[in-house]
Amino acid sequence: MLTFTLPVPGINVTLLALIVVAGVYDMLYRRIPNWLTIGGVVAGLALNTFIYRGWPGFHMSLLGAGVGFAAYFIPYKLRAMGAGDVKLMAAIGALVGARDWFGIFVITAIVGGFAGLTLVAMRGRVKRTLWNVGFILSEMKHGRPAYVSREELDVRNPKSIGLPHGAMIALGTIVFLGLSARFRQ
Numbered sequence: 001m002l003t004f005t006l007p008v009p010g011i012n013v014t015l016l017a018l019i020v021v022a023g024v025y026d027m028l029y030r031r032i033p034n035w036l037t038i039g040g041v042v043a044g045l046a047l048n049t050f051i052y053r054g055w056p057g058f059h060m061s062l063l064g065a066g067v068g069f070a071a072y073f074i075p076y077k078l079r080a081m082g083a084g085d086v087k088l089m090a091a092i093g094a095l096v097g098a099r100d101w102f103g104i105f106v107i108t109a110i111v112g113g114f115a116g117l118t119l120v121a122m123r124g125r126v127k128r129t130l131w132n133v134g135f136i137l138s139e140m141k142h143g144r145p146a147y148v149s150r151e152e153l154d155v156r157n158p159k160s161i162g163l164p165h166g167a168m169i170a171l172g173t174i175v176f177l178g179l180s181a182r183f184r185q
Contacts, residue, residue: 002102002103002106003099003100003103004103004176004179004180004182004183004184005099005100005103005180006177006180006181006184007095007096007100007177007180008051010047010051011044011047011048011051011095011096012177014040014043014044014047014095015092015095015096015173015177016174016177018036018040018043018088018091018092018095019088019092019169019170019173019174020170021036022036022037022084022088022166022169022170023164023166023167023169023170023171024167025166026084026164026165026166026167026170027164027166027167030162030164031082031084032082032084032085032087032088032166033084034084034087036088036091037084037087037088037090037091038087038091039091040088040090040091040092040094040095041065041087041090041091041094043091043094043095044061044064044065044091044093044094044095044096045058045061045062045065045094047061047095048060048061048094048095048097049061060097060098061093061094061095061097062094063093063097063098064092064093064094064095064096064097064098064100064101065090065091065093065094066090066093066098067093067098067101067102068089068090068091068092068093068094068101068105069086069087069089069090069093071089071105072085072086072089072090073086077145078145078146078147079145079147079153080153081165082165084166085165085166085169088166088169089101089105089169092104092169092173100176100180103176103180104169104172104173104176105172107172107173107175107176107179108168108169108171108172108173108176109172110172111168111171111172111175112163112165112168112169112172115163115168115171116163119163132146132150132152132153135149135150135153136153
């Protein structure tokens with residue numbers, strides 16, 4: 001079940017700083033720096049260990065980082081997103097824990113989906129994108145990565161339609177925090 005839990009103030013401030021810097025940096029430079037994401041993981045581990053008095057906070061933070069990293073690692077290996085996005089979601093998981101990370105993931109997927117559809121429509125590539133989705137699913141069924149046969153499906157290729165996922169993660173996280181403030185549990 002999707003829950004909306006507002007993180008404690010120290011976590012909120014750190015989380016907001018992390019996602020705003022990551023989102024802006026990703027829009028400007030199309031990458032998210034390691035110093036930011038690794039710093040986010042370390043801050044999450046340290047803050048949660050301090051706030052929740054030792055092992056319970058450290059464990060919650062470590063589990064969140066692990067879930068965030070693992071969930072985004074597969075699309076990274078398929079070249080559907082960059083390594084900075086994977087590390088950013090690990091940092092967010094370290095800050096908010098696995099349960100709230102899942103909520104952020106769902107909201108980010110919705111926000112990113114709408115943004116992606118808008119981008120595709122604006123560029124007049126709806127038909128080609130639908131064909132590519134079918135191709136990706138067909139290749140997955142046969143255990144092959146789609147980017148090998150079609151270079152535009154590799155996020156690292158300049159021919160691909162790029163959407164700065166770090167910015168979508170930032171926006172999704174802000175929406176999650178807004179919903180959490182509105183529907184406190």
